[in-house]
Amino acid sequence: MDDQQHDQQTSAALGLSDDELADHPTVFAADALAGQVVVVSGGAGGIGRAIAWLFARLGAHVVVVGRNADKLDALVDRLGHRGVKASAHVADIKDADAVNAMFDALWTAHGRVDHLVNSAGGQFPQAAIDFSIKGWNAVINTNLNGTWYMMQAAAQRWRDRKHQGSIVNVVVVTTHGLYGIAHTIAARSGVIGLSRALAVEWAPLNIRINCIAPGAIETEGWNVYSEAARAAYPRSNPMMRPGTPWDIAEAAVYLAAPSGKFITGETLTVDGGGQHWGETWTTGKPDYFKGGD
Ligand SMILES: CCCCCCC/C=C/C(=O)SCCNC(=O)CCNC(=O)[C@H](O)C(C)(C)COP(=O)(O)OP(=O)(O)OC[C@H]1O[C@@H](n2cnc3c(N)ncnc32)[C@H](O)[C@@H]1OP(=O)(O)O
Numbered sequence: 001m002d003d004q005q006h007d008q009q010t011s012a013a014l015g016l017s018d019d020e021l022a023d024h025p026t027v028f029a030a031d032a033l034a035g036q037v038v039v040v041s042g043g044a045g046g047i048g049r050a051i052a053w054l055f056a057r058l059g060a061h062v063v064v065v066g067r068n069a070d071k072l073d074a075l076v077d078r079l080g081h082r083g084v085k086a087s088a089h090v091a092d093i094k095d096a097d098a099v100n101a102m103f104d105a106l107w108t109a110h111g112r113v114d115h116l117v118n119s120a121g122g123q124f125p126q127a128a129i130d131f132s133i134k135g136w137n138a139v140i141n142t143n144l145n146g147t148w149y150m151m152q153a154a155a156q157r158w159r160d161r162k163h164q165g166s167i168v169n170v171v172v173v174t175t176h177g178l179y180g181i182a183h184t185i186a187a188r189s190g191v192i193g194l195s196r197a198l199a200v201e202w203a204p205l206n207i208r209i210n211c212i213a214p215g216a217i218e219t220e221g222w223n224v225y226s227e228a229a230r231a232a233y234p235r236s237n238p239m240m241r242p243g244t245p246w247d248i249a250e251a252a253v254y255l256a257a258p259s260g261k262f263i264t265g266e267t268l269t270v271d272g273g274g275q276h277w278g279e280t281w282t283t284g285k286p287d288y289f290k291g292g293d
Pocket residue numbers: 121122123124125126132134135136138139142172173214215216217219220221222224233236271274280282
């Protein structure tokens with residue numbers, strides 16, 4: 001087996017498959033989002049894909065966004081086979097012009113956009129002291145700037161059309177000082193702060209903005225971490241197991257749908273209680289902290 005085949009196999013084993021997402025039980029009513037349009041960035045990733053499936057199963061037309069056309073098209077195909085509505089749009093969220101052109105195209109095609117879920121994002125594990133300028137900028141540009149371009153582009157069109165809207169940003173738990181991902185903690189803290197400020201500034205426009213901070217959620221995104229570090233993630237919360245992308249998808253619907261109509265500027269932590277308990281090491285526990293272990 002070559003490295004690529006191995007990566008694909010590892011990747012396939014992480015998270016929930018499309019068949020599982022198509023049939024996974026949900027607490028929401030089948031027509032809860034009928035007629036609505038939702039944009040999901042990172043929609044072909046592990047968490048974004050679950051969000052896309054759930055919103056589509058609840059009646060929304062889902063636009064999945066990412067940089068890889070093949071991944072997006074394959075997902076849209078599988079969604080279509082299950083009789084739900086979806087389309088793909090290739091865009092790099094770091095490119096503000098591409099983001100603005102995308103929202104214009106979506107309004108032209110659908111005549112409305114109701115929800116934006118920003119699930120595109122990520123980081124690479126590295127000791128902060130060794131971050132290169134390019135690496136730092138890649139993480140900040142993706143997670144903070146890219147998320148902002150998406151939010152602003154969505155909101156400008158809602159304002160201009162006097163249309164209500166909701167935004168859900170998938171971030172990271174920022175209160176832990178998670179080791180080895182300081183760049184993303186900086187970017188996601190920015191998104192959380194920005195979301196609080198926008199919740200106030202955009203309330204008169206009928207736009208709500210909330211965040212979800214996932215704990216360890218098993219997805220193909222974990223492949224960027226070592227096997228040893230990944231093996232410890234289930235022990236990062238008192239439930240002693242990872243969450244699933246479905247846990248995040250149901251939280252996203254809760255915040256976006258009328259169930260969340262009095263919630264804005266909030267960050268919902270979905271981490272199995274991890275923030276209240278124990279130690280989390282995204283890159284494995286460094287010797288310095290082992291003490292008497
Ligand atoms: C509390 C609970 C516990 C939580 C546990 C888990 C914590 C979080 C988990 C997750 O979030 S998993 C899912 C997220 N998915 C990912 O993280 C995907 C993997 N990451 C990426 O795809 C990328 O890193 C990125 C951040 C999205 C950036 O992508 P982009 O395409 O914009 O940049 P690149 O061209 O890949 O790289 C640019 C630049 O960055 C530096 N760099 C990249 N990778 C590394 C690395 N592994 N080590 C060191 N430096 C890296 C480097 O300077 C790159 O430039 P070049 O060297 O390529 O010229």
